[in-house]
Amino acid sequence: NAGVTQTPKFQVLKTGQSMTLQCAQDMNHEYMSWYRQDPGMGLRLIHYSVGAGITDQGEVPNGYNVSRSTTEDFPLRLLSAAPSQTSVYFCATERLGRIGGTQYFGPGTRLTVL
Amino acid sequence: AQSVTQPDIHITVSEGASLELRCNYSYGATPYLFWYVQSPGQGLQLLLKYFSGDTLVQGIKGFEAEFKRSQSSFNLRKPSVHWSDAAEYFCAVGMKTSYDKVIFGPGTSLSVIP
Numbered sequence: 651n652a653g654v655t656q657t658p659k660f661q662v663l664k665t666g667q668s669m670t671l672q673c674a675q676d677m678n679h680e681y682m683s684w685y686r687q688d689p690g691m692g693l694r695l696i697h698y699s700v701g702a703g704i705t706d707q708g709e710v711p712n713g714y715n716v717s718r719s720t721t722e723d724f725p726l727r728l729l730s731a732a733p734s735q736t737s738v739y740f741c742a743t744e745r746l747g748r749i750g751g752t753q754y755f756g757p758g759t760r761l762t763v764l
Numbered sequence: 765a766q767s768v769t770q771p772d773i774h775i776t777v778s779e780g781a782s783l784e785l786r787c788n789y790s791y792g793a794t795p796y797l798f799w800y801v802q803s804p805g806q807g808l809q810l811l812l813k814y815f816s817g818d819t820l821v822q823g824i825k826g827f828e829a830e831f832k833r834s835q836s837s838f839n840l841r842k843p844s845v846h847w848s849d850a851a852e853y854f855c856a857v858g859m860k861t862s863y864d865k866v867i868f869g870p871g872t873s874l875s876v877i878p
Contacts, residue, residue, distance in 0.1 A: 654807070685868075690773070692854060692868035693808075740807055753866070755800075755807035 652676055654756035656741050662762045663731045671726040671759050673741030679754070681744040682724040686710065686737040687758075693740065699724055700746060731763045766791040768857050768869035776875040777845050785840040785872050787855030797838040798856040798866075799829055808854065814838065825849070850876045 657672045673682065683698035685708075695708030699718040713735060715727040728735060741756040767790045777783055789795060796815045800808040812823025819831040829840045838855060852871045859865040 690870050692768070692856075692870045694868075695866070742808075752810050752813065753808075755809070757805075757807045 654741055654743055654754050656739075656756035656759050658759060659757070660760050662764065663728075664764050665732060667731050668727070668729050669731065671728075671739055671741075671761070673724045673726070673756060674722050675724075675741075675743045675754075676722065677743060677745070677754065678721060679743035680721070680746040682718065683708070683742045683744075683753075684714070684716065684724070684726045685740045685742065686735075687740060688737050696726065696739075728761075731761075733763045735761065736763045737761060766795070766857055766859065766865070766867050768855055768867050770853075770855055770869040770872045772872045773870070774873045774875070776877060778877045779847050780844050783840075783842045783845045783849070783874070785853050785855075785874070787838045787840065787869060789836050789838065789855075789857045791836075791857055791859070793859075794833070796858045797829075797831060798858065799823065799827070799838070799840045800854045800856060800868075801825075802852040802854065802871075804851070811840070811853075845874075845876055847876045847878055850874055 654675045680701045684696040685693040687693050694710045696714050697716040699705045705716050739759045742753040744751050744753045769788045771786050798813045799811040802808045811827050812821045814821045814831045821829050827842050852873050854871045855869040857867050
């Protein structure tokens, strides 16, 4: 039982490049989300999904795309990276149906955009 | 709009000393409240949460937190700090009406002096 896994752990991009951050979970949780963490700002929600085929925007969605074709995977795509997207990205999952439930976080991906 | 403040950016305590991390929130209704801990290079781990009932909540690793509605606070405490408690601590507030509306505070960094 691996929980929530994220790849890669580290990534350096040049401005304008594209890439996909991977998130996978083996807990059969319906809810998956992406956060970015910036110094002094805590975590901010980028996008989330309540199940396969269903996604929605969070607080800071601009510049990011997501899709959810399976329960297990929730990739985050940067179509044209910008220096403002330098951050640490966390994927989280939660079992739905329980208000106030626990989110389980992956280890994070540290992204630098030059 | 709901918000979370953690007044202390950084706290240093001696090993064995008591600890209190402050968290204040702004929300029109009764929220559900979380404390997460993040060790260096790791994802976030749930320490404890308050949903309803007893306002004193016990968590893992010997932590506890008290919900005070009159003060809009949810302070985290530990009677005796261990060196392994050095980490970043995040308070978070969730809305009962929406699982996705979890707002994180900016975090408090804890250093422990041996």
